[in-house]
Amino acid sequence: MHGFCGCVAIKKKNISECTPILEVNFKKQKEKLESLLLPTAGAEETGMIVHPDLCTGCGNCVVACPVDVANDPKGAAIGCAPTSDKVIFRVVDGKVVASNIKECRRFGKNRVLCYACIDPCPTGAIEFV
């Protein structure tokens, strides 16, 4: 996909404001771009629930969360005990406990609809409401 201003990609402008992409020749590209941007546009602020009855403490979410990886590369990111208090997930007594929720990529001005913790959870214990 090329020929469109980067303002759409970085969300400075809406697709409807991008004159070239509104041309009939770019109909397919416009639909593709809309589908790519839709999840981001729909992201809502974090309302995370970890269901303790479902969590097995496997730790998949701990190592998968990009915030944990970035904030604790020598601990949570490699499946070890956290060495930073900025991690989101930590396993306590066999269950995951979530904290620092405002660090979650689903939260705040530049939020995105991240699924990195939900997808590898084998039991569906993580829910965003």
Ligand code: SF4
């Ligand atoms: S949604 Fe993404 S950033 Fe937020 S807790 Fe899950 S993996 Fe981490």
Ligand code: SF4
């Ligand atoms: S991936 Fe799911 S089951 Fe595993 S620790 Fe995280 S919430 Fe618990």
